[in-house]
Amino acid sequence: MPKKEEQLTYESALEELQNIQEQLDNEEVAIDDLSKLAQRAKFLVNWCRNKLQGIDKELSDIFTEED
DSSP: OOOOGGGOOHHHHHHHHHHHHHHHHTTOSOHHHHHHHHHHHHHHHHHHHHHHHHHHHHHHHHHHOOO
16 A cells, blocks of 8 residues: 655545545454554645645746746
8 A cells, every 4th residue: 555655646645545535434444454544644635735735836936927
């Protein structure tokens, strides 16, 4: 399950989060793995949030540049 951060894309992070949610919804997670899965989900959510904020800033900079 763990992926190297360098290989992570927004789409792959979102897909992994959806997989985690599906496992939780279907009660497929062993209690011993729950903490590890929650930590991974938290990392992915934060990674996606930072990615979106970075893209938002880039786009804002592009559209506010003076010609």
